[in-house]
Amino acid sequence: MQQSAPPEFIRLAAHPVRWRLLTELARGDHRVRELVARVDEPQNVVSYHLRLLRDGGLVTSNRSSFDARDSYYHLDLDRCGDGLAAGGAALHPALRRDGTAPLPGGVVPVSVLFVCTGNSTRSPIAEALLRHRAGGGVTVASAGSRPKEGLHPHAVRVLREVFGIDVGDQRPRHLDAVAGHGFDHVITLCDRARESCPEFPDHPRYAHWSIPDPDAASYPAFRHTAADIDTRVRHLVPVLASTDRTATDRSEVHP
Numbered sequence: 001m002q003q004s005a006p007p008e009f010i011r012l013a014a015h016p017v018r019w020r021l022l023t024e025l026a027r028g029d030h031r032v033r034e035l036v037a038r039v040d041e042p043q044n045v046v047s048y049h050l051r052l053l054r055d056g057g058l059v060t061s062n063r064s065s066f067d068a069r070d071s072y073y074h075l076d077l078d079r080c081g082d083g084l085a086a087g088g089a090a091l092h093p094a095l096r097r098d099g100t101a102p103l104p105g106g107v108v109p110v111s112v113l114f115v116c117t118g119n120s121t122r123s124p125i126a127e128a129l130l131r132h133r134a135g136g137g138v139t140v141a142s143a144g145s146r147p148k149e150g151l152h153p154h155a156v157r158v159l160r161e162v163f164g165i166d167v168g169d170q171r172p173r174h175l176d177a178v179a180g181h182g183f184d185h186v187i188t189l190c191d192r193a194r195e196s197c198p199e200f201p202d203h204p205r206y207a208h209w210s211i212p213d214p215d216a217a218s219y220p221a222f223r224h225t226a227a228d229i230d231t232r233v234r235h236l237v238p239v240l241a242s243t244d245r246t247a248t249d250r251s252e253v254h255p
Helices: 006-013 016-025 034-040 044-055 077-091 122-137 153-163 191-198 221-239
Strands: 060-062 069-077 110-116 138-145 186-189 207-208
Touching: 006 016, 006 077, 016 044, 016 060, 016 069, 016 186, 034 044, 034 069, 034 191, 044 060, 060 191, 110 122, 122 153, 122 191, 122 221, 153 221
Parallel strands: 110 138, 110 186, 186 207
Antiparallel strands: 060 069
């Protein structure tokens, strides 16, 4: 009997180095040199396996808006989820999964801070979407290292038109306004803010989402940015549900 080849996701993820890269990228976006240190492999080896993951559609990369010589790698969790589901269905029909896995029924009351430079587009969108997705189970805030005068009109519009969320009365605020607060998770959404994000008390878990600023772009770019953030937020909610409030390390939260 002829054996069928394993599904593409299983083949890609099965390699030990690629699995370790996927695991690290599941925690947040990283540059190549950071991945080299985390998986303890030479840069040429890491770059080779990143290329295979990118060719397979599991990983994407964006130029850093802080330093154009750098690129951040990002794991496409939706593609990974689809790949896992297809792998299960290929193994046995009983493992076929239709639709997406439900979010947990109750989210523990954890606190999350989203940070970007201007606090006018990316971080307030993330704040609004997490509050919308998690309901009362999460305390969420956003701030900026150099806040602008007001929210970008396209950010207000996309939240209202696509998600039914009204943030018209919200105003950007400076990181200094939340500097003394304790958070369980601190997530930066722009590369510049990641480099300047201050330390917070109570040892929060840090993560970085490298999302380009659509500030100078047209409204469709804002819809794309909001969709990207919403995908990450949806994958964040189950992680918040399992957050250990007694943790004292600075491990990174999965996006």
